[in-house]
Amino acid sequence: MGENVGIIDVERMLERMIPRDTILIKYSSYSHPGIVFCSFIKVLKEQYGDKVGIIVVDILDNLSIIQYQAEAFGINLEELLGDEVAVLKLGGSIDVGNVMERLKVSPSYLIHREKFKERIELLTEHFKDKEFIIKITFGFDKFLMLLDERERLLQIHDMIRCLTTKPSDVRDIICINMDLWKHLKPYVPEYFEEAVLFIGEIIDPHHVKVLKSIAPDFKGKIIEF
Amino acid sequence: MKTFQEMRIEDVLKFFVPRSSGIVFYDSTLHPGSILFRFIHALISEGYSVLILDYFDTLALMKYQAKILNLEIPEKIKVVKIGGEIEVGDIVEKISPSKTYQIDLRKICEVINRIAASENKGVFVIPVGIEKYFAILDLNERIRAALFLTKCITLSYENIRKVWFVNKEVWRELKPFVPGFIEESMLFIAELVGQKRVRIRKTIYSELREADVIF
Numbered sequence: 119m120g121e122n123v124g125i126i127d128v129e130r131m132l133e134r135m136i137p138r139d140t141i142l143i144k145y146s147s148y149s150h151p152g153i154v155f156c157s158f159i160k161v162l163k164e165q166y167g168d169k170v171g172i173i174v175v176d177i178l179d180n181l182s183i184i185q186y187q188a189e190a191f192g193i194n195l196e197e198l199l200g201d202e203v204a205v206l207k208l209g210g211s212i213d214v215g216n217v218m219e220r221l222k223v224s225p226s227y228l229i230h231r232e233k234f235k236e237r238i239e240l241l242t243e244h245f246k247d248k249e250f251i252i253k254i255t256f257g258f259d260k261f262l263m264l265l266d267e268r269e270r271l272l273q274i275h276d277m278i279r280c281l282t283t284k285p286s287d288v289r290d291i292i293c294i295n296m297d298l299w300k301h302l303k304p305y306v307p308e309y310f311e312e313a314v315l316f317i318g319e320i321i322d323p324h325h326v327k328v329l330k331s332i333a334p335d336f337k338g339k340i341i342e343f
Numbered sequence: 344m345k346t347f348q349e350m351r352i353e354d355v356l357k358f359f360v361p362r363s364s365g366i367v368f369y370d371s372t373l374h375p376g377s378i379l380f381r382f383i384h385a386l387i388s389e390g391y392s393v394l395i396l397d398y399f400d401t402l403a404l405m406k407y408q409a410k411i412l413n414l415e416i417p418e419k420i421k422v423v424k425i426g427g428e429i430e431v432g433d434i435v436e437k438i439s440p441s442k443t444y445q446i447d448l449r450k451i452c453e454v455i456n457r458i459a460a461s462e463n464k465g466v467f468v469i470p471v472g473i474e475k476y477f478a479i480l481d482l483n484e485r486i487r488a489a490l491f492l493t494k495c496i497t498l499s500y501e502n503i504r505k506v507w508f509v510n511k512e513v514w515r516e517l518k519p520f521v522p523g524f525i526e527e528s529m530l531f532i533a534e535l536v537g538q539k540r541v542r543i544r545k546t547i548y549s550e551l552r553e554a555d556v557i558f
Contacts, residue, residue: 147522147524147545148544153547179493182494183493183527185497186530187530190362190530212498260490263519263520264486295524297523297527298519298523301520301523
């Protein structure tokens with residue numbers, strides 16, 4: 119890391135997170151996002167305690183990869199998540215954390231769209247006494263790769279509509295593998311990245327580089343976990 | 344010129360924690376057979392058990408290279424043969440490939456679990472030629488096979504460690520999706536850079552990052 123690159127600690131980044139924020143976190147197949155995720159959950163719980171509701175959307179068993187990485191680092195993910203983090207499982211068969219809702223993934227997204235919305239509303243209702251909700255999604259890239267081009271575009275359009283018209287303070291963090299993401303071209307990466315407010319890229323197990331931010335002083339900085 | 348820290352394979356084995364997984368890439372200009380059999384010798388010397396998954400006679404190719412380089416070939420290594428006809432090692436199961444990956448992969452997982460359950464010591468499961476198997480599947484089947492294998496990687500028995508030997512040139516042809524997805528689920532990735540040298544490209548251990556492992 120260059121000497122002149124500004125470092126921001128994750129606590130400061132959390133303070134600057136805005137209501138109804140939408141964040142895209144990119145990582146490569148050669149990185150270990152599980153470690154950043156665990157540090158983030160730990161800091162989030164320490165900083166906000168009962169004020170925050172946390173939902174993890176686990177698509178196609180992606181959370182089990184995160185657990186696998188965490189375990190190799192000696193972190194017990196089940197213990198870290200505890201009962202208070204609600205997991206919504208979309209497809210897959212490996213349960214990690216407190217799975218409160220589940221839904222089978224269908225290649226025709228139109229069928230599951232309404233059901234998905236219904237499940238998210240149930241979980242949002244569960245956390246209605248919280249100041250805000252952090253919703254972290256893993257495996258969205260893997261789900262999109264199962265769809266054909268037209269279905270992908272419809273799915274993205276639908277997702278962007280949901281993200282930009284959220285009625286309550288749900289702050290979305292979508293984690294994607296950029297080695298898969300780039301193969302969803304044309305349209306998907308460009309369209310989605312245009313819509314999100316913040317883009318970060320995991321550069322090592324403890325650092326995320328800010329590629330896009332509405333706060334001009336954050337762009338190009340490194341967030342330390 | 345960038346220099347790389349060198350470590351002996353015997354000193355690296357301790358980093359293979361239970362259930363760990365990784366890929367060793369090689370390209371068609373190198374001779375992975377010498378590294379594979381040196382690796383097997385190191386594992387046996389350290390008291391591990393080895394199970395090779397031989398897809399489409401790739402092990403015979405590795406043996407051919409190793410023999411020309413005068414390496415000793417252990418006769419007692421357990422091998423599950425998937426396709427192909429040249430028998431190398433102690434064949435514990437033969438599985439005919441089908442285009443319906445579900446049948447093949449489930450059968451292979453059953454055999455691995457059966458053998459791992461019968462062993463008291465750590466078992467290194469080493470597939471060779473799995474990229475050729477992916478190549479016979481169509482895109483949709485490949486993605487589903489990758490999903491299934493990712494599950495096997497993250498959910499294996501406690502005493503299993505997995506090291507895939509993969510031809511990088513064939514692997515890259517499996518794009519889109521398969522290489523990136525499988526590589527994401529692996530804890531380490533390394534690449535052959537010489538007859539006795541493997542460079543680490545992905546690892547959870549900072550002391551191994553960009554190190555060269557000498558065989």
